[in-house]
Amino acid sequence: MRKSWRQSAAGAGAESVEEEAYVFEGFEETQVDVGEASVFVRFGGQGPPVVLLHGHPRTSATWHRVAPQLVGAGHTVICPDLRGYGRSRGPQFTADHAGYSKRAVAADVVAVMRHLGHRRFALVGHDRGGSVALRLTLDHPQTVSRVAFLDCLPLTEHLSRITPEFATQWWHWFFFAQPNIPERVINADPDSWYHGDPATMGPENYDEWRQATRNPDVVRAMLEDYRAGLTIDRRHEERDRAAGTRVTCPALILWSLQDDLEDLYGDPLAIWRRWADEVRGYGIDSGHHVAELAPDALARALTDFLRSELT
Structure with a gap:
């Protein structure tokens, strides 16, 4: 998540959206037991499957303007809540944070x-x-046949580039890593900590997100995501780099021009080429929550990238 993490979801770059019907109309919902976790998932459409993974502190509902467009383009679309987020649940918390690692x-x-x-x-x-x-x-x-990375870099690439600007804008990474304190601060007044705009997010997406951020178990799980990122996830990436493990399928890199990824690091494509064999991409005129702020532009980019899946 970027510098907009505590700001309103409204802002420049948001596409005008007409009054919306039911979120994910025509999609099915189910809860899948995967052993130590239970994953809530939405899915709909027919055709080659594509999975959409949300970021912090959203739920799968963040895709409600993009997923139907991908269905219309001929895809089966699957939108899970990440482990511990939204209506998904994970295992008991442990000192090594392994239960909330990206591997898990x-x-x-x-x-x-x-x-x-x-x-x-x-x-x-x-x-x-x-x-x-x-x-x-x-x-x-x-x-994985194809992968698109939106507004992100490998965690170790962020951590290897810590500057005063990074530490100032992304201080929440290190605050979240502290034991116990973030839970106490956030749960004392979650509505003041997390901000969103129902008109921009869509009212049902907003209501689902707000309910999740008011749940102390969800808040703790989201913090464990960050704690894992600075510990076990970092070590996993370091081992991949040492072993030369790379992304071998085609990769699309998209970033929000109104966010700070390019400002902090320069060309994101150059960084991703250190990890992936076949890289393409560009910036989209949007704030960080691109699926909500620029859904049409994002859907077009993904549809073009996924077109070969349909042949």
Whole structure:
């Protein structure tokens, strides 16, 4: 998540959206038991499957303007809540944070897709969901046909570039890593901590997100996501780099021009080429929550990238 993490979801770059019908109308919902976790998932459409992974602190409802467009383009679209987020639940918390590692969450996605009858699929990850998408693609390369990373870099690339600007804008990474204190601060007044605009997010997406952020168990799980990121996830990425493990399927990199990824790091494509063999991408005129703020532009980009899946 970027510097907009505590700001309103409203802002420049938001596409005008007409009055919306029911969120994910025509989609099915189910809860999938994957062993130590239970994953809530929405799915709909027919055709080659594509999985959409949300970021912090959203739920799968963040895709409600994009998913129907991908269905219309001829895809089966699967939108899970990440482990511990929204209506998904994970295991007991442990000192090593392994139960909320990206490796564990990636395995959830593979299990959900097998449950739904899909052994190979395209993958889209935004923000923290992008970290899960990277781990899944590296750990299970045979399952991923194409992958899109939205507003994210590998965690170790962020950590190797810590500057005063990074520390100032992304201080929440290190605050979230502290034991006990973040839970006490956030749960004391979650509505003041997390901000959203129902008109921009869509009222049902907003209500679902607000309910989740008011749940202390969800808040703790989201913090464990960040704690894992600075510890066990970092070590997993470091081992991949040392072993030369790379993303071998085509990769699309998209970033929000009104966010700070390019400002902090320069060309994101140059960084992703350190990790992936076939990279393309560009910036979209949007704030960080691109699926809500620029859904049409994002859907067009994903549809173009996934077009070969339909042939």
